[in-house]
Amino acid sequence: MPSLDDATRGRVLFGGDYNPEQWPEETWPEDVRLMKEARVTSVTLGVFSWARLEPRPGARDFGWLDRLMDLMAANGIGVVLATPTASPPPWMGSRHPETLPRDEDGRIVWWGSRQQFCPSSPVYRAYAAALTQDLAARYGGHPALRMWHINNEYCTHCWCDETARHFRDWLRARHGTLDALNESWGTAFWSQRYDSWDEIIPPRRAQYLRNPGHTLDFRRFTSDALLECYTAERDIVVWHTPDTPVTSNFMPLWSGQDGWGWAEREDVVSVDIYPDPRDPYGGQYNAMLGDLTRSQARGPWVLMEQAAGPVNWRGVNHPKPAGLNRLQSWQSVARGADAVCYFQWRQSRQGAEKFHSGMLSHAGEQGRTFREIKRIGAELARLGPEMAGTHTADEIALLHDWDSWWADQQDGRLSSRLDYPEVLRAWHRALWESNLRTGFARPDHDLSAYRLVVVPHLYLLTDTAIDNLVRYVRDGGTLVSGFLTGVADEDDRVREGGMDARLRELFGIGTVHEWWPLDADETVECDGFRATLWSEELEVSTGETVASYTSGELAGLPAVLRNGRAWYVSTLPEPEALRALLARVAESAGVRPVLEGLPDGVEAVRRGGLLFLFNHGAKDVTVATGGPYRELLGDRAVDGSVELGRHGVAILREPNHSATESPNH
């Protein structure tokens, strides 16, 4: 099986999406000159080239791409070659209207933007396969080719009749019989029983709340329908180039794809990360996505897209202050990236993304943006080879599951304020601020290698997952769980007692009387801290009360419980309190921070034998590091401490590499 090493060849890749078809061919040599100046080693070609490659049904125009591939090869720049199937040409919708998606309200999604295809459409799939076939056949052996990039940010949903037929097939495969489906969805409620497979449709606009089993299965189906599109194209390119790795770039922590299942079907896991430059915790966000992607990849991963400056899809699009791009690029490398890439090389002058930054912005080579790009490129070229391919195992696992997320976001839920990714982020931030590096895992993964397992909030847990967690604690692991966990089974059926009995026993909870979600401006006081968003009316059995509620309707009842190595947090402590609580739990599990006593906003991460330091704060700081070390960016000796300005980065080479480090894990 090919792997990321086959693409990186010992380097940390640097580059980005390259869309030269937008420019006159005379521009290409200048592009190459500037790429070399910026030490670009990788470009992604063809992402949105369908209309150029197939200007009308069945036609082919490869000449321009031949010339580009050759140009890249001649200049030693590797190519990540995309199948252009994310954006069908106008002729597709015009000639085959049934390929156009329909939304929940039955409205047609027309061409004129991108991604206007129904993933269940056989016509779309046939055209996509034919072009992929020809691309793979033509460029499979090209010396510039390093990796395949299937489609782009798969994200279409569709509610059309074609989708209905496909959904029924998927349901037949999942449930076997209509009785089983009726049972799984609980259609006895509200007279929703299906008497025939033909009666089943996607969950469309309805009078009132929709059936949660139906909508949950539709989320699962949509992820799988997109995955079928991916695997069909992947199988074609693998047939032609069994030794070239394949990826498809994820949107960061996006709800529409089951990232665990998808990652298993990729040789290389890649992701697009766009931290908001104005987010005071943008560094944590970047870290979290890196941690998740590293865990999906089980090793080094690819940052396929980030922005050198502003994006164009926020309400207000802020540029990156000087240094932020470099800081976040190195941060991704520290958390395991073996490629630092951008959308896109040269900023477009036309089209919907002309205000999305490029490595080469409208200001051109004299612009501040390009100057910073050149600095990053030079540093990566010099230091990348020491990092590429190295992997450091995690001691902590944060559990995350798309299925639970989907079940969480339904009509008729307890609180519309409960935002799954926000809860996940709050818990990750608490660990990040303590420099406790964490990986991610799915609740049914083998957890035995972790010292600490953290469950921010998993509303839905399968029996397998529950048994896995119970076994993990029984076998000596430490587990800490947030509120509203283990409530529903695989069918989104509420478990008896409102929380699975095995989990209640694990945490020492007797009865879950009521869930008490909190309002937007509401807080609740607990022993020594304040909390938000959630609270629960619990009756303890064997658990020990670590902290009680001291205000509100639940005053006097337990807020945080501990039952041996199992902890339960029935509310969302404010950030500092959650940080302190998780630090205490980690300590009880024998997990230590990377460095202790760091100034606020300073992040320390180890990768292989290197210690990375990042200053996310606004002020200059002095970091006590001990020593002696070699600081690699400045190529200087460090002993005892290092100074970091705003957006400052230091990379210290440790005298001895830690035991957890290994090339290619």
Place this chain on the structure above:
Amino acid sequence: MPSLDDATRGRVLFGGDYNPEQWPEETWPEDVRLMKEARVTSVTLGVFSWARLEPRPGARDFGWLDRLMDLMAANGIGVVLATPTASPPPWMGSRHPETLPRDEDGRIVWWGSRQQFCPSSPVYRAYAAALTQDLAARYGGHPALRMWHINNEYCTHCWCDETARHFRDWLRARHGTLDALNESWGTAFWSQRYDSWDEIIPPRRAQYLRNPGHTLDFRRFTSDALLECYTAERDIVVWHTPDTPVTSNFMPLWSGQDGWGWAEREDVVSVDIYPDPRDPYGGQYNAMLGDLTRSQARGPWVLMEQAAGPVNWRGVNHPKPAGLNRLQSWQSVARGADAVCYFQWRQSRQGAEKFHSGMLSHAGEQGRTFREIKRIGAELARLGPEMAGTHTADEIALLHDWDSWWADQQDGRLSSRLDYPEVLRAWHRALWESNLRTGFARPDHDLSAYRLVVVPHLYLLTDTAIDNLVRYVRDGGTLVSGFLTGVADEDDRVREGGMDARLRELFGIGTVHEWWPLDADETVECDGFRATLWSEELEVSTGETVASYTSGELAGLPAVLRNGRAWYVSTLPEPEALRALLARVAESAGVRPVLEGLPDGVEAVRRGGLLFLFNHGAKDVTVATGGPYRELLGDRAVDGSVELGRHGVAILREPNHSATESPNH
């Protein structure tokens, strides 16, 4: 004519919706055991059982319902049997797409939730009639049957072509000729004149403001179309069981049904009330709905649904603190309810309402919720027989009219901040806080029995209604009216002078120069109080100025007028001021509070010979009651005062019953 007594048989009913088809049949005996423990006397069966009873077109499956009816009968639990026509099975929409509603934008409302039927659809009506016929024939003589429950919370609207045809028929019947319709709607404006009946459609998505006559008639039509659905089913069950009462449960103060007209066609008036547990005036809301329903019923009524804990359809769904369910249940009885029922008996584990509480919650029989249910059931079983069937006439009538509400909520109105039910509620609250119990009436009802008539805001008043009000005052009654009243006639045509001349004369108003609605954060000062939402530029004729505006553009002009026994309030005084004003008007009309000098948040109500006291406040209070009394809940003597904790209730038996009390009115 059958009445509620035929169902209650001298008790206050206790129970709720029971949907056992969601559970394995083994659960039923446990349900019965727990129902008996909770002293449940009534269950509502079959509300959403269409797909179970008629699994495919024309099929019938009654066996399970036979067994349930027998089980209830055997255990002495009465059954309110529903026609299941609120939620057609999926096969209906799948085989007869024309039964699916379309919204104003032409979007189909699909199955997958509930209520996906066009009320004008002959196909839907035919299926509904056939099943109702079979249900009535089969269970008409069953010993468990106590009452028929037609459909559930009628609330569908539809804008489809079938609706258009039906709407035209309704318009022909109302207006006779097209000329009359054009005149009534004022179609000379904006070139909207209809040349043929076929040109008339429901008021669909348009370029700009729609014709108010058109939209008002469509609201009237929609209420009537639903009423036709109701009466068709009612007539069938009445044919089979002329001695069994019939009801259909209202949503509380819902805009879509003309509640006065509907109530006249029901043997029993029932309603679903869901006060927000977080609403500091939830007690007032509960009281208001009780007052309205008692007035619609002209005597005892049925609380068909309330929640034992949280609901699942608010943004954030809060449980009920201990005691609140009991408080509000007794409050409904005090205001005339002869049945205290819940949606639903056993909380669902699946489906869209699995987080809507049940009498038996996810926590089961050990849960706090069920413990409170058992207490309420025991108390009602002991004390209910003394209350059931008693009725105490009201001295005050609050006028409310759906027609005026509909006319109020149109495109192009004076202020979108004017929320009809909120104004109604503000005025009811002012009376409630003074312990001045009020009933409700329609402006054309016989008002002669009331000492005081209160009109919070009736934008539209027919000539009949205006004459009725004028006659009422002329004959010695006291009338107080809020702003923007008597502006439009039955066709929503603005009356000359902007307010009907008879009303101007009644209130002593000369000219209405302009209406001055207030902005969101705007208040206006008046002599001795502050007001919000509204103000009016009036010129007085014979009226006496009770209070003037003292700030803003209207400073110096009259805010509150009095012309003998007729008062006019041209703004919305803040709560305490409106309370004081209405107390003063009530005193002038010779109406006294139930009790005076009550602590804040304490409500006192009389029903029959009993005095009910409720503590809605957060603190313990001592209520001076005089005495001696017998306090029935605690079965103890009370003399002079009674203590009430938070959510506390006391029921005092008076030495002599008042003259206004009578069984069955």
Place this chain on the structure above:
Amino acid sequence: MPSLDDATRGRVLFGGDYNPEQWPEETWPEDVRLMKEARVTSVTLGVFSWARLEPRPGARDFGWLDRLMDLMAANGIGVVLATPTASPPPWMGSRHPETLPRDEDGRIVWWGSRQQFCPSSPVYRAYAAALTQDLAARYGGHPALRMWHINNEYCTHCWCDETARHFRDWLRARHGTLDALNESWGTAFWSQRYDSWDEIIPPRRAQYLRNPGHTLDFRRFTSDALLECYTAERDIVVWHTPDTPVTSNFMPLWSGQDGWGWAEREDVVSVDIYPDPRDPYGGQYNAMLGDLTRSQARGPWVLMEQAAGPVNWRGVNHPKPAGLNRLQSWQSVARGADAVCYFQWRQSRQGAEKFHSGMLSHAGEQGRTFREIKRIGAELARLGPEMAGTHTADEIALLHDWDSWWADQQDGRLSSRLDYPEVLRAWHRALWESNLRTGFARPDHDLSAYRLVVVPHLYLLTDTAIDNLVRYVRDGGTLVSGFLTGVADEDDRVREGGMDARLRELFGIGTVHEWWPLDADETVECDGFRATLWSEELEVSTGETVASYTSGELAGLPAVLRNGRAWYVSTLPEPEALRALLARVAESAGVRPVLEGLPDGVEAVRRGGLLFLFNHGAKDVTVATGGPYRELLGDRAVDGSVELGRHGVAILREPNHSATESPNH
């Protein structure tokens, strides 16, 4: 060519829309009596009379209009006669559904309001032409006829298939070849290349951001499609009455019509202005619209609609305090209006606009509104002849362009907070507060007559326009430009360097590194002032830094630049700072305020030999005017100063008329 003089005949017209078909014919004589009392000289007839004139396809009913025209003629009231084509009768949509517009989502826009026609529909156009033809033939020679009023507030947009065909024709004419279109729109991006004209559709609902070239051309097309509707009807009436002027009333500063192009095709430019009575800068808004319309008309213009009191389409509709109507009416005359008209004469009692005020309100002739109308009418009758036809040239031009506005408002833009008309308004207000009267011009107009040219913000500038601006400064003019100007070319292609090189040279800017839009609550400090909304990271070449940023990421970089007579303002200074800055620039250009040292809120304007003073503030003020003057409203001598109460107006006759004044320019 006929002109406004042909309609005014030396007076300032006074009157409004008159829709007598809403009233019984007996009302008409009363209307005439009250019109004469109010000195009404002009009524607009027939605006929404299509269904009355053509009750069914091809039928004609002119009798009522004959009688009205004669009645007006007999009473000396002139008629502005409208083609009633803004609101097709219900029969049109019912018989010809293809005339109904569809919105971006494909939803049909039904009849039941007004303007339900697709401007591209040949069927609609044919009916409109036939009726216009008959109207013009019948009333062309009528003695009451003064002016033609084509349609009303053209504002429909449509995305239907008929529109698609028409759009393709328009694109063929604009671009010639499909290659040129693909180049213009940049369809190489996101695989949007069109292979056939048939593939092009209006920009409908899409998955993500739409192509800006496509949507920009569609805005241009829609304006042109409406213009075709206008010119078709105009040509018909001109054929019949070559000496009667033609207009079509604009909505104020509306985005849908290219006002410059339209005005060129009208004999008389007319506009509808509805300042919000609660807007503290309503006076400035009224002034701005007057300035714009005067510039479009290149002389006197018609205020076709304003409201005597409240409108009915705001969320909360406030009346006008006493005096405000008179103040704003005179303000329009001062800024060049030769007609002061209202929607509408008599307030409707039915229909969607029954709460839109009329000159004769619901309160009738005793109402405050009508009393104020009579005062205005009398004053205009007395003083109007001295003003009618006079025109005073502007020294300042504010540049405004619909094309740039359209390009500004696209998917994927830098900041959704950037609201083009708000920026325009902020700059106009700065001039208005300094009593620096300004006209408006398009960036490619001949600017040589102006001393100062002001560019608040023109994102898109054609090469012609840029050359025009550069030449203007080179030839001695003073130019001041706001941020984000000259970024895009005619195809919305970003110019190299992010700002056109000629403009960078003009302003002395070297490199535009990044645009830094500001957040909602964000401000940035500069030398001596605070600014909002926007900032830019600029590198200066030859420019002089007038003010630097002193806070935020750009601290130390230039905020305001000056390069000789060219100024560049890279942010939006707060109002007082922008006022001071523009006053400084104006002074450098040799432009003086009308009067100096005026109290806050007092506006001074010259028209012909008259000096108008307006008190927009809440308090009484004394204005130092010098003198001696004759004050015309009070017909009194003024020497040195004049007192103005709230909403006060004074009109001073100057001893000698200024040189810039001329009748009929």
